[in-house]
Amino acid sequence: MHVDHSVKKFLKAPCMKSNAAPIRKQNKRRENEVIILKAAEKVFADLGFGGATMQLIADAAGLPKANVHYYFSTKESLYRQVVSNIFDVWLQAADSFEEAAGPADGIGAYIDAKMEISRTHPAGSKVWASEVMHGAPIIQDYLETTLVEWTNSRVTAINAWIEAGLMDPINPRHLLYMIWSTTQHYADFGHQIQTLNNSAPLSDDQWDAAKASVKQIILKGIGVAI
């Protein structure tokens, strides 16, 4: 039954992490958590919460399933952590908004930042979308607190720009929805976009063109000169 444990260990355990410079013990936990979170993000994005299995996540992380459960006791706690991380990245993109003098800079930079996230964190965007689409069963509290506050703050900022005559008097919420949906579309529906691009991923130039198109149409659409 447990005859050749040493052999198994030799074959499996020690050589798993290729970049394993001997790191302090304290970091081991964080290190493995990051590996698992990254794997989980991808699996959740590909299969959804229900379709994902702890076994698949463990395989993607290169760890035994029981080891994943050692760091994240339940599938839901792991999922919550993944979604929470995405939410943070998501909100950080809004900094560009705050520091801007007017809508051309603020909204333009925000669109750029969100497009960049769609490009670099497509899996995260999909997990977020999936979560919200299913009624946000796990992170409803985030929506009701942080997102509501954040949105109200942006609405105020946009209204100030409108009153200053810097842009057309549009409904700020619908503008935000348009920015969110359009930018995230390049992540969430990336597969469809790729299929429509002769099944090739968007090139760097195509990404630049996408960014430029989105910015141009939206900014012009709200009466902001580019």
Place this chain on the structure above:
Amino acid sequence: MHVDHSVKKFLKAPCMKSNAAPIRKQNKRRENEVIILKAAEKVFADLGFGGATMQLIADAAGLPKANVHYYFSTKESLYRQVVSNIFDVWLQAADSFEEAAGPADGIGAYIDAKMEISRTHPAGSKVWASEVMHGAPIIQDYLETTLVEWTNSRVTAINAWIEAGLMDPINPRHLLYMIWSTTQHYADFGHQIQTLNNSAPLSDDQWDAAKASVKQIILKGIGVAI
């Protein structure tokens, strides 16, 4: 074990369909298929393919699970049928595009139609989004054939409008992506929008405002007078 079958039947079977005028046998199959498809659409939208169970779908349809399997042999075949139906609705919205003289009519009507679908078929939109987000494992063939053709056709039409000087020389594909994402956002992220609307569903007036905002920003953004 099977003592009171007649009682069960009395309680359960005969009064299930309220509008059950005695319909011909031929229609029974179609009728139940529709009931099941409608239930499945909602369950798939709420829980994703992986999270949905045949039992939940059966419950939502008011039928025993085995009966659902009588009409749809596998979960995947049922899912495929649901997605396929959505795809049809989805494409029909494009008719408005074809019959238009210029971009103001064509794109405006298309946006209206897509917003209306988001409003009336939110579950379907979510199932579609979920399917595409996960790499379209079931309906990739639809994407590669019908959607590609449809898109190319629209791109040609838009380019003709551009060459005729009826709108700005934007990239038609990115315009289509913007229309798709913005309109479908009101279905796919309806829960988020509702949360940001004091947890109340959009009223009729708010839906009208949403439509108007989307149309205004996009049409103005591409240089089309409203």
Place this chain on the structure above:
DNA sequence: CCGATTTCTGACCATATGGTCAGGACTATG
């Protein structure tokens, strides 16, 4: 009214899944 066809269903099965656990292995420190 009768046989044939379709519809319906409870009971069942093989499998897969989330999660547990006892104990082994490793690492740091004294």
Place this chain on the structure above:
DNA sequence: CATAGTCCTGACCATATGGTCAGAAATCGG
């Protein structure tokens, strides 16, 4: 080297799920 604390893992379990099936019930055609 010894001890303590952390990390790791194979084996296991209770449960849930997709799917099957024999046969009952209803419906239809004549």
